[in-house]
Amino acid sequence: xxxxxxxLEVIFDILSIISQNNNSIKPTPLLRQSNLSSSSFSxxxxxxxxxxxxxxxxxxxxxxFVTLTDQGxxxxxxxxxxxxxxxxxxx
Amino acid sequence: xxxxxxxxPIRFGIEITYTIIAVCLFFLIYFRxxxxxxxxxxxxxxxxxxxxxxxxxxxxxxxxxxxxRLYSSSPTxxxxxxxxxxxxxxxxxxxLGIILLIFSITWKYIKSxxxxxxxxxxxxxxxxxxxLTNSSEILTYIQVGLLIIAxxxxxxxxxxxxxxxxxxxxxxLYFLLLLSWLLxxxxxTPGWFFPSEVKSLFQVLSLxxxxxxxxxxxxxxx
Numbered sequence: 001x002x003x004x005x006x007x008l009e010v011i012f013d014i015l016s017i018i019s020q021n022n023n024s025i026k027p028t029p030l031l032r033q034s035n036l037s038s039s040s041f042s043x044x045x046x047x048x049x050x051x052x053x054x055x056x057x058x059x060x061x062x063x064x065f066v067t068l069t070d071q072g073x074x075x076x077x078x079x080x081x082x083x084x085x086x087x088x089x090x091x
Numbered sequence: 092x093x094x095x096x097x098x099x100p101i102r103f104g105i106e107i108t109y110t111i112i113a114v115c116l117f118f119l120i121y122f123r124x125x126x127x128x129x130x131x132x133x134x135x136x137x138x139x140x141x142x143x144x145x146x147x148x149x150x151x152x153x154x155x156x157x158x159x160r161l162y163s164s165s166p167t168x169x170x171x172x173x174x175x176x177x178x179x180x181x182x183x184x185x186x187l188g189i190i191l192l193i194f195s196i197t198w199k200y201i202k203s204x205x206x207x208x209x210x211x212x213x214x215x216x217x218x219x220x221x222x223l224t225n226s227s228e229i230l231t232y233i234q235v236g237l238l239i240i241a242x243x244x245x246x247x248x249x250x251x252x253x254x255x256x257x258x259x260x261x262x263x264l265y266f267l268l269l270l271s272w273l274l275x276x277x278x279x280t281p282g283w284f285f286p287s288e289v290k291s292l293f294q295v296l297s298l299x300x301x302x303x304x305x306x307x308x309x310x311x312x313x
Contacts, residue, residue, distance in 0.1 A: 008131055051132070075130045078313065082127050085311035090196045090258045091135025 271297030
């Protein structure tokens with residue numbers, strides 16, 4: 001049985017998916033690839049926008065895309081260190 | 092102005108140097124982990140940072156406590172009036188620092204959204220006891236109790252979860268951090284019976300502990 005992901009890990013996974021898709025992905029494939037229920041995904045989505053980790057953009061046809069902000073890229077690049085810090089200090 | 096019979100400039104110089112180094116290390120830990128907290132808003136990091144912020148303030152105020160003690164025999168010098176006030180703030184900040192450090196490792200097992208509020212309330216309650224008694228000895232006894240509680244929690248939660256050798260070392264450093272604080276408070280009471288050299292040795296050893304914690308933190312700050 002796989003271990004349940006913690007909140008930080010879920011956020012990292014969502015941000016990584018966006019990053020791996022050339023920093024531009026539609027919400028539906030993001031939901032599918034993130035392996036979350038639609039209600040959980042919706043909560044995370046709102047949280048990430050409120051924390052300025054992601055932002056929503058619209059193309060010329062009015063389709064919605066999700067991209068990472070600088071803060072989001074920063075989270076992805078520092079995730080390994082953050083997890084290491086939390087583990088070392090038992091936080 | 093009456094003479095200050097217990098004033099030892101070398102001892103006071105050592106205290107100032109010790110406080111500056113300790114406070115700088117604690118503030119460095121607090122400020123350098125800010126980005127990590129801003130990115131994640133992780134509760135454990137919040138408690139951890141809070142603990143070091145309040146320890147920094149407690150050590151800084153402890154210096155005022157020492158100053159007011161040095162001038163306590165003077166009938167006119169206003170610093171002596173700082174003693175009760177300094178003791179109140181030292182009690183509050185240090186108790187809160189200890190409690191937040193305990194919460195930083197136990198918050199996952201205590202299902203409450205009001206831990207910060209409880210921390211402030213407990214610190215306030217203990218500070219009221221200190222105000223009523225105006226005694227740094229009582230503060231030492233109360234905080235020895237908190238150290239015992241912290242140690243018990245450390246042992247219980249260490250057994251409950253499969254922790255790495257690294258985190259066991261960290262818990263040992265936490266224990267030494269709290270012990271250093273208690274020794275520093277004990278040094279201010281009439282009950283301290285060791286010579287000044289032993290006091291300095293304890294302070295050097297405690298700086299090694301603070302430095303080790305800062306080194307462990309800085310490894311993860313890239």
